[in-house]
Amino acid sequence: MIGLMQRVSFRSLIIGSYIFLLAPLICVVVVSFNAEPVQQFPPRSWSLRWYAHALQLESFRNGAVISFALAVAAGLLATPIGVLAAIGLHRSHWRGKSALEAIFLAPLIVPGIVTGISLLIALAALDVREAPLRLLLGHTVAILPYSIRTVLASLARLDPALEEAAETLGASGLRSFRYILLPLIRPGILAGLVFGLILSFDDVSVSLFLVDARTTTLPLAIMSYLEYSFDPSIAAISSMLIAVTLGLAVLLERSFGLKRLLAG
């Protein structure tokens, strides 16, 4: 009897938590199909018109292109840096190692808004005024810790004798890296890249300080649209973002298992 009650209450706790986490998302998706020009739950009539509207909006389209290009560019820039930094950190034994590691991972802990303001000041001091370049540098810094973190986790799982074995078999330096190290840490590298893509695409707080009138990202475009209108096109674009993110997460899970990657 007690066992049954425990099980029931445990289940309801879990179900409750999931509802709490997912209900807003489900709401948004449902609202996005509303035919009326108001955000209303549940909708009285259904339509895909707000999807069409969202896809036609100049600011959303530009924002999506910029956000996408920015995420890919920042991801491709941060990943090699992250891999090399992680390998360097993993191998070094000098005393400053942990301090360096903390600095590399700092953007994880520092609030995004602080990173954004710091970047604004630093880039202004360096006279970097072009918004695309500022965004690229800012996003690269913001997602670098994820790349380093996931690669470090993969490296920590490796037997150090593997590289020595490769060396005794005639593979030194680059070839050992290419045939042994790289294939073994590839899951970590890809996981870091996918996290980076999602975070960059999703970012508001860092971008906020780095955009200009002509170059803005999708999340910021959505925010500024929201200031003037509150129609379901916001819900429509949000639903599309949810779909893309979900797709990436499923891909990640299928390829490597999210649990294993996050456990590192």
Place this chain on the structure above:
Amino acid sequence: MAHVQLSDLSKRYGVFQAVETVSMEVQSGEFLTLLGPSGCGKTTTLRMVAGLVPPTTGTVRIDGRDVTALSAAQRGIGMVFQSLALFPHMTVTENVAFGLKMRRVAPAEIARRVRSLLEIVRLAHLADRYPNQLSGGQQQRVALARALVIEPSILILDEPFGALDRKLREAMQVELRQITRDLHITALFVTHDQEEALMLSDLVAVMNQGRVEQLGTPQEVFRAPRTRFVADFMGVTNFLKGRWSGGVLLAGGGALPGPLQQVGADGSTVELAIRPEEVLLQPGAEATTGALTAAVLQAVYHGTSTSYTLRLPDGQTLMSREPNDGASGYAPLRFSAGDAVTARWRPEAVHLLQS
């Protein structure tokens, strides 16, 4: 296949002297084992030979050529690691082929050599498996095949059998010995297991605190240990202090059976070791030359043998161990505490230790 010579090899990490001046030679086709407790410098010595650790001083020569400055990749040495270090993302075939691929051997030749090696280690039927799909013994054989396929000048093995259970370990030892003999390979082996060293090796180097205490054949280090450390490591439990007097060694209140070659002046002391199983007991205290009288302190029955702890007239203790074979296995114990006995042994059973 190759002759290896280590001259004055040493390694220092900061203030810690891991290895101090090791010099030794391994003839072509010989199997040499570095034996010692953990931290004695045996693995560091091995890694210096492999080229994974640069020596602080000294040289490594292979077939007369100084290879000290060469990297591990350039030395052409096959190594089996303690953790085996099989490449987890490669199949058995790919693991074994790796060294040949790095040497840019033609693919057809690689396939042929990998197949022949896999047949030698009896793994041909598992060629497409991944390491995590293999048992411990099979993984061991992959590691061995991977190291051998490059036709190394020397095969180096760093405690490869540590993780195996006893039965599998013995099977692998026999197999390793057979393969190195068949292929006439010069092998350097590291272990802390005395029995493993004795059964595998042509030569055993017993190491302690970064030094080679004794280098010799298994029979030499087992039967004639030169230092207390080696004797202890080889399972000798009897140590006596003696004193020279006119060519006779006095210990335990009597003269030891001779003839013994006196080292040092009259009156100088010497430590000696005797295996317990060499000490033969007779009932009754009968002080003659070459025998010591003693009193039994304790008798312990071990099943296949019985051990007696004896007190000698000068207060030193001595162990005797008798096999319980044949009829004696069924008889009651020959002595009990308090009995007076006479202990004697063959002159060659006494090992004079260097201090």
